[in-house]
Amino acid sequence: MKILICISNVPDTTTKIKPTADQKAIDLANVQWIINPWDELALTRALELKDAAGSNIEKITVLTVGEKIVEPTLRKALAIGADDAVRVDAAPKDNFYTAFQIAEAVKGQSYDIILCGIESSDYNGSALGGMLAEFLDLPGISSVSKLDIEGDTVRVNREIAGGFEVVETETPFVAIVQKGIAKEPRIPSMRGIMMARTKPLNVVAPAPAEPLTSFVAYHSPKPKAACKMVDAENVEELINLLHNEAKII
Amino acid sequence: MSKVIIFAENFDGKFKKATFEAVAYGAEIAEKTGGEAVAVSIGKVSNDELASLGDYGANKVLSITHEALEMLDARVYARVIAQAVEKEGADVLIFTVSNASKAIAPRVAVRLQAGMVYGASGLPTCFNPFTVPKKVFHGKAFADVVINSEKKVISLAQNSFGVVMNKKEAGIEQMDATIDTGLIRSKVINIEKSTGKVLLNDAEIIVSGGRGMKGPDRWKPLEELADTLGAALACSRPVSDEGWRSHTEHVGQTGKIVAPNLYLAFGISGAIQHLAGVSSSKVIVAVNTDKDAPIFASADYGIIGDVHTVLPRLNEALKKFKAEN
Numbered sequence: 001m002k003i004l005i006c007i008s009n010v011p012d013t014t015t016k017i018k019p020t021a022d023q024k025a026i027d028l029a030n031v032q033w034i035i036n037p038w039d040e041l042a043l044t045r046a047l048e049l050k051d052a053a054g055s056n057i058e059k060i061t062v063l064t065v066g067e068k069i070v071e072p073t074l075r076k077a078l079a080i081g082a083d084d085a086v087r088v089d090a091a092p093k094d095n096f097y098t099a100f101q102i103a104e105a106v107k108g109q110s111y112d113i114i115l116c117g118i119e120s121s122d123y124n125g126s127a128l129g130g131m132l133a134e135f136l137d138l139p140g141i142s143s144v145s146k147l148d149i150e151g152d153t154v155r156v157n158r159e160i161a162g163g164f165e166v167v168e169t170e171t172p173f174v175a176i177v178q179k180g181i182a183k184e185p186r187i188p189s190m191r192g193i194m195m196a197r198t199k200p201l202n203v204v205a206p207a208p209a210e211p212l213t214s215f216v217a218y219h220s221p222k223p224k225a226a227c228k229m230v231d232a233e234n235v236e237e238l239i240n241l242l243h244n245e246a247k248i249i
Numbered sequence: 250m251s252k253v254i255i256f257a258e259n260f261d262g263k264f265k266k267a268t269f270e271a272v273a274y275g276a277e278i279a280e281k282t283g284g285e286a287v288a289v290s291i292g293k294v295s296n297d298e299l300a301s302l303g304d305y306g307a308n309k310v311l312s313i314t315h316e317a318l319e320m321l322d323a324r325v326y327a328r329v330i331a332q333a334v335e336k337e338g339a340d341v342l343i344f345t346v347s348n349a350s351k352a353i354a355p356r357v358a359v360r361l362q363a364g365m366v367y368g369a370s371g372l373p374t375c376f377n378p379f380t381v382p383k384k385v386f387h388g389k390a391f392a393d394v395v396i397n398s399e400k401k402v403i404s405l406a407q408n409s410f411g412v413v414m415n416k417k418e419a420g421i422e423q424m425d426a427t428i429d430t431g432l433i434r435s436k437v438i439n440i441e442k443s444t445g446k447v448l449l450n451d452a453e454i455i456v457s458g459g460r461g462m463k464g465p466d467r468w469k470p471l472e473e474l475a476d477t478l479g480a481a482l483a484c485s486r487p488v489s490d491e492g493w494r495s496h497t498e499h500v501g502q503t504g505k506i507v508a509p510n511l512y513l514a515f516g517i518s519g520a521i522q523h524l525a526g527v528s529s530s531k532v533i534v535a536v537n538t539d540k541d542a543p544i545f546a547s548a549d550y551g552i553i554g555d556v557h558t559v560l561p562r563l564n565e566a567l568k569k570f571k572a573e574n
Contacts, residue, residue, distance in 0.1 A: 013502055013522050017389035026390060037503050095355070096364060118351065119367075121502060123385050123392075126346070126367045126404070130323065130355030139324055139434045142352035145496075155438075159348055159497075161260055161450065163442030169435035176352070179504050180496050212364030212398040216380070219391045221528075227535070227545045232554030235563045238534065239570050241550055246532045248511045249454075249478070249570075 001057045001149070001171070003046045004111040006102055006128065007077055008036035008092075008120040009070040019218035026218055033073055037185070038117025044182035046115060047081045049149055056149075059083045061111070065092045065101045071201065078196035079188035085199070090206035097211040099131035104207040107136070112171040113154065118143065118178040123215075129176035139173045145180030251284040254339040256330060257302055257310070258349055259294050265451060266412050267345040269305045271405050273413040274372070275343040276306025282376055287311060288419070289333045291318050291326060296421055303419030305412070311337075311424045321349055322433045327356035329426040334361060334400070336424065344404040347450075354404050363400035370409045387502050387525030407450065408508040408529065449500065452481035454511045455530075457500060459485040461516015461537060461556050465493035470560035471515060477567050483507065485517045501526035515556040519544025
């Protein structure tokens with residue numbers, strides 16, 4: 001079995017986000033780049049499955065669409081334990097464009113399971129995995145919070161309102177994964193970091209395509225009014241404020 | 250002129266607030282452009298329930314039922330919705346941000362070669378070029394996104410437009426869709442669902458606990474508060490990571506993104522990742538011992554104090570308030 005994990009290179013989640021002076025972009029100077037948190041959990045789960053006794057997973061590949069600056073993030077994924085990496089050499093212009101590039105890069109590669117994080121922490125798109133599945137004309141399951149493999153059977157938990165469904169699926173398929181898929185992301189070991197340097201990182205050229213959306217302007221949120229403090233001895237005042245001022249209870 | 254289709258998702262045959270909000274949003278776009286709003290319902294829903302979509306501005310409801318649609322298969326659903334789009338000649342599609350919508354909307358976008366904006370934070374600010382506002386970086390910034398394609402897909406972030414009444418007489422039409430059951434390669438073998446609880450994504454009020462609750466066995470007063478307020482329970486990431494509460498209650502950047510009218514945070518310091526998941530709440534109340542906790546910068550009302558001192562008082566006072574109001 002071959003598993004592909006689609007990875008997004010995103011600013012560290014603690015980054016302060018500010019539009020540039022002309023408001024045409026986000027100021028990303030001096031940003032620390034990380035693997036998108038959901039993608040990192042997906043990779044962790046894939047590695048757990050590969051390490052399990054009797055595993056039939058031969059290879060775990062990570063892929064991203066990005067220019068050369070994203071390579072440290074791919075190397076980190078290799079250090080965590082992926083076997084090889086693919087970089088589609090193009091800036092990820094929008095979700096449609098990026099999903100198309102991934103589809104073109106993996107067509108004919110016969111991955112059994114393709115894992116995508118449910119959203120990226122930068123543009124909060126939540127569309128890539130579904131778009132990729134459609135481009136590849138593969139079945140897909142979204143909101144996956146648990147994934148197990150027993151022989152040829154893949155079983156997932158799919159979150160629904162108020163609970164989850166246990167779904168059995170054939171492969172190949174695309175799983176769009178969320179919180180719960182793995183407990184903690186795996187941290188690269190020193191040995192892993194050393195090995196990552198020599199693992200294959202293949203760069204492929206993008207296919208001709210145009211994005212269908214463009215991000216034309218960015219704004220900072222309106223500053224919030226100061227917090228009104230209420231004395232801990234006087235919770236009645238809080239209730240009064242919520243009732244008469246905020247009119248919320 | 251926009252012909253707008255809204256995917257009207259039902260939950261066990263009933264529509265929820267988010268669906269009505271999406272219909273109202275789609276109807277507003279249709280009205281602003283002199284078009285028409287058509288709601289598309291998939292699965293068994295009563296005629297009364299279908300007609301209720303007219304209260305929020307749907308001019309017409311297409312109802313599609315088929316035994317193969319009783320379980321969600323995103324590939325099949327996307328094809329069915331694409332057929333409805335073709336039949337109606339629609340150019341704008343509205344989804345919510347529910348689990349099912351997340352699975353279906355991107356696939357429909359690919360089928361229609363449509364640009365998609367996920368998590369729209371309001372009405373289009375301009376129709377030519379078609380410009381949709383959305384949050385990026387979990388609310389740390391907003392972006393204006395232009396959709397350049399002829400057809401457009403928008404997933405509306407919850408509580409960003411409002412459940413706006415806009416009464417229309419919606420005619421109900423059954424639509425026959427072509428369904429290729431051979432595409433279905435998975436089956437649901439079990440469903441686990443809690444009943445009777447207020448769900449996080451439906452909740453008007455959310456009561457949330459953090460590390461300041463001091464342990465998994467100390468949640469009683471918070472549960473009592475949630476009961477009194479008819480609220481849903483939530484927690485911060487450390488709490489779910491420690492296993493004090495289920496990860497399904499985790500709100501924050503990597504957990505659930507919520508947007509209730511009232512979010513009450515007890516013993517939550519307000520790490521930036523937590524705030525990313527709750528910043529769309531209308532009113533935030535924070536109770537924390539640390540006056541410098543970042544949560545107070547995002548809160549509307551705050552109390553400096555220990556949650557286990559404040560909670561019993563609040564429970565008592567709220568019960569009194571509820572009895573009188």
